[in-house]
Amino acid sequence: MRLHDLSGGGEVLDRVALVARRALRRYEVSPDAEVSLLNVSENATFLVDDGGARSILRVHRHGYHPPExxxxxxxxxxALREDGVVPTPAVVPARDGSRVLTVEDPGAAPRHCVMFEFVPGTEPAEDRLVEDFEPLGAITARMHAHARRWGRPAGFTRFHWDLPAAFGPAPRWGRWRDGAGxxxxxxxxxGRLELELRERLTRYGSGPDRYGLIHADLRLANLLVDGAGTTVIDFDDCGFGWYMYDFxxxxxxxxxxxEVPKMxxxxxRGYRTVLDLPGQDERELWTFVMLRRLLLVAWIGTHPVADIARELGAGYTEGTCVLADRYLTNSR
Structure with missing residues (x-):
């Protein structure tokens, strides 16, 4: 197996690449399969090309999710794919039928790996952001409707995107105060933004009509569009949170x-073609935008090697302050 196009370098990335090669030995791929690093975010994602037969291998970071x-x-x-809700990539099992592999990482704890089928398509075009957000609203509503009625398997466990996860003593993505710049x-x-978010979301509440299983990362990079429609990928952050957080x-x-207000x-509009959306939910959409933005300030600060974190850095924090001033003024 040949590993090429590794960006970023470093000892950790070299070890992750070795984990990817070791994982492939347990799948139905040939020894000559080529492995290319696609991106580094929470996890490292690799493209596997086995003589034209392609798949995606995800090597998980340490400590983010246990195997269950x-x-x-x-x-x-x-379930979303099999129930006809939205196209998602199929999981490719290992030779022994396992969906989640645990693979030795030299010099560190073992890492978990998952392989997915390769899905053709590209991200939604930037010149169609406003138009594409209407079908995205409908897709999101279909996923929310499914989450509400789906009988989750025994042992189902995912984390929460709630106030403690954002601002508690051990926030999931770190403290925004430690962000860049x-x-x-x-x-x-x-700090004023955090206080406002805490107060508004506490009043808003987390009843079952507002809070449940969500994708939590339905950004454009996780949508693949081709002639057959839109496939939703990368459920790594899915968990329990406010439904409106998905916007x-x-x-x-x-x-x-x-363009964001028109988006x-x-x-x-798209969401309401599938589910009712009460006015109070719509009015709080910007509250969730600012919650997400503050979480991303923290994420950039704790993920300095991630591609987009290196690109945005302190500039994202400055932009967040501009948006926070606007939001706080309009919230009075």
């Missing part, structure tokens, strides 16, 4: 763009 949580993710994305002025503005995740990293309107 990964299996629960796979249960939901499989955080100084006195940024702490003051974003916020969809505009991740582009929250500042002038929101399009998303709401």
């Amino acid at each position: 949580a990964i299996a629960s993710e796979l249960d939901w994305l499989t 955080i100084g006195r002025e940024q702490r003051e503005v974003l 916020a995740a969809a505009v991740s990293f582009i929250e500042h763009r002038p 929101l309107d399009s998303w709401v």
